[in-house]
């Protein structure tokens with residue numbers, strides 16, 4: 017297995033042009049990292065998963081993960097743009113030739129952004145097959161009505177990958193049937209049936225509520241076959257979980273790097289605080305947690321890129337990495353004492369950013385439920 021050291025080195029160099037102060041200022045102004053994304057796109061990193069024939073780099077999830085990991089490790093916040101990577105699989109695997117030819121070269125060139133992924137709804141929550149947003153076929157178009165919540169980056173994206181019901185749940189044999197995926201052009205939709213309302217959150221995440229009120233979208237916005245969308249979305253969700261795990265590994269490394277450096281240089285009672293094992297051991301423990309999560313994450317990516325089943329590994333990677341990054345962040349704050357709370361150290365910002373990943377894109381309980389039921393074959397709970 018390659019470690020993509022050349023990619024890592026290039027991303028590290030790129031990130032040096034965007035020091036932590038850049039991300040801190042963005043957050044203070046709730047601004048979007050347009051400049052960072054432009055450079056990331058120009059250097060080909062954001063199109064890493066797009067095949068070469070459409071203008072991308074044509075590598076796999078492992079390479080994409082390494083890019084996100086290094087951005088996180090540098091102190092950056094990939095949550096602002098990572099969706100373009102994990103939504104890509106659904107379009108590549110299930111999109112029509114026309115959709116790929118129409119969108120992918122423009123996405124690779126940075127002329128279009130595919131940064132919004134619309135699944136979650138206020139009533140359904142984690143129970144995705146209960147979503148109510150409905151797309152009704154009417155001749156050459158679908159009419160969409162419903163509501164989504166926590167749809168991140170919708171204000172900064174040109175395209176939205178939308179999951180909607182196309183057959184009511186009580187008319188399908190299995191609740192996973194009758195759901196469809198659409199590529200919605202947000203630029204045309206806003207003001208014509210789509211309203212976007214921002215939600216303020218504890219980190220700079222640009223998340224929103226979406227309201228669909230008789231939004232008409234062309235029939236050729238449908239991705240793949242009508243009614244099979246749940247399966248398409250699940251494919252993408254494994255990629256999403258693996259990529260988020262890489263980000264959390266990057267967060268772990270940021271916290272461990274910072275804690276190690278501070279523990280070695282900060283002197284209290286005439287000795288570096290890291291000489292005290294009460295300070296040293298939690299950092300060493302975080303390193304052990306990180307390495308274990310990193311192994312699982314790399315294994316999940318390897319399986320994904322080989323086209324093998326990886327649902328269990330993708331889930332475990334996300335669970336282990338998100339918990340490891342949270343603990344590493346807590347340890348980093350503790351190591352820094354009062355300075356762990358100072359905004360200019362970026363630790364509290366990174367801790368807030370990494371906290372999300374125990375809830376989204378799937379919460380820890382739901383992963384444990386998957387392992388209990390599908391891996392360990394214990395009784396189904398819901």
Ligand SMILES: Cc1cc2nc3c(=O)[nH]c(=O)nc-3n(C[C@H](O)[C@H](O)[C@H](O)COP(=O)(O)OP(=O)(O)OC[C@H]3O[C@@H](n4cnc5c(N)ncnc54)[C@H](O)[C@@H]3O)c2cc1C
Nearest residue numbers: 133134135136141142166167168223375376377378379381
């Ligand atoms: C900042 C942010 C950005 C997001 N971005 C996106 C996005 O871009 N696109 C998108 O589609 N979604 C997005 N999400 C939504 C995210 O995926 C959901 O918040 C997450 O899946 C949990 O759903 P919920 O919030 O409805 O929680 P609920 O489903 O209401 O669950 C609440 C809590 O109860 C627990 N729970 C629920 N049922 C069970 C059970 N049976 N057993 C045990 N525990 C249970 C859950 O684990 C959770 O901790 C985002 C969320 C946030 C906060």
